[in-house]
Amino acid sequence: MHQRMIPPDLPRLTWKMIQERYPNAWVLVIDAELDDSLHLVSGIVLAHAPDKQQLYQQASDYNFTDTFSTIEFTGNLVPETWKVVVSVLKEHPNTI
């Protein structure tokens, strides 16, 4: 884990440029700049993959914890016809 160095020559891109360069992909953006609403303005794409699991695997090769980072998807996240159901109850500690 964390064997690879971050390439020094990766370009800083705006969110629009990232979307154009990596359509419908998960991207790991380091040195991320956000606006007041916490949306990505620009950053450096360290890794990209068509699914999130692959991106997690790629990302774990690098040590990027000294930089502010985010994972974003450049396309439409929720396909039509999906029905998403969530909710979690955590067990009381005394019952475990």
Next chain:
Amino acid sequence: MESSRIRFERTSEYDLIVIPAIIRLPAFSMKVRMAVDTGASHSVLDANCFWMRGMDFTTRTATQAKGIGGMVNGFEIQVESIMLQSIIRNGITLFVYDFMQAGLAEHYDGLLGLDFLSQAHFCIDSLQRHIEIRI
């Protein structure tokens, strides 16, 4: 009193209310996407957010949570803070487990549950697509 208005994009009737947040730990900070879930007693985060940053859970005590798909095993992590725009809450404990293994949808990184929401005036305007938070 601190207040913030957070806009959310809900692009279709199939989407959830997902808002950006910044989570700070001693070792690193990250932006994540949190689904607002008043049906969750506790806030939850995907363990992959930590694993990919080299965080090790092996020394932590395992705990369990019950989700709509059944029981899941995970860990508790106290983070320094969770920030939603100008709203910052310190010392929040998150339940952390592997979303990928649980087969959860991947378009959010975590759930913002009642442990966070009940500590504030929290109002969702689903027509105007914004959330008002006052602490």
